[in-house]
Amino acid sequence: MITTQRSFSGSSPPRSPLSSSSQPFLSVSVTDPVKLGNGVQAYISYRVITKTNFPEYQGPEKIVIRRYNDFVWLRDRLFDKYKGIFIPPLPEKSALEKFRFSAEFIEMRRQALDVFVNRIASHPELQQSHDLRTFLQAxxxxxxxxxxxxxGIFKKKPADLMQIFKDVQSKVSDVVLGKEKPWKNRILNMKNSKRYILELEDHLAEA
Structure with missing residues (x-):
């Protein structure tokens, strides 16, 4: 069941590490899916509970809130940095609005995200990743x-950079021909466009 308010008990209880305290362990649980926001800004957040005795971590237990985009970020970072190591796949997205927030779909996704992050946490090399520590602790x-x-611009694909270049050319032409908009309107439009793009990117990634 999906709630709109986070409780203290998750969908699955945190794992108890099987190893003794003298042996290194890293255990992660993805629990407690909660729907936040409305309309285009709606998304599901998850409670991610980490238990470990790794000295690189902040303490024996850490609880953070993550959304699907954060899992995507982690996988992309690991994929870029660890060539030759199989990075576990993420659960598929649902493009249909009526299924995106259904209890069945969210629970299936939660379980898949739990498997995803624990496969990374159990890998001898990936578990040492700074990006994994950021994901689990930040x-x-x-x-x-x-x-x-x-x-950012340095992460853009060539086609995206070409479009940016064309947009700059268009702006320069407007200035030369005296067709540019007043500064206040231009700044407002830029802010509105940036906010809309960020919201749209999040919405599409969560779908």
Missing amino acids: EEETMERARFQET
Whole structure:
């Protein structure tokens, strides 16, 4: 069942590491799916609980809130950095609005995300990744900044860069021909466009 308010008990209880405290362990649980926002801004967040005795981590237990885009960020980062190592796949997206927030779909996705992150956490090389530690420990604002850094101009595809170049050319032509809009309107339009693009990207990624 999907709720709109987070409770203290998740959909699946945190795992108890099988290893003794003297042996290194890293255990992760993805629990408690919650629907947040409305309309185009709606998405599902998850409670991610990490238990470990790795000295690189902040403590024996950490609880953070993550959304699907954060899992995508983690996989993309690992895929770029660990060539030759199989990176587990993420669960498929649902393009249909009526299925996207159904209880069955969300529970299936939660289970798949749990399997995904634990396969990474159990891999001898991937579990040492700085990006995995960021994913499992960073506060939401830090995680969001890391995620949006991936959408900067240096991450654009050649086709996207060409479109940016064409847009700049068009703006220059408007200035030369005296057709540019007043500065206040241009700044407002730029802010509105940027906000819309970010919201649309999140919406499509969560679908």
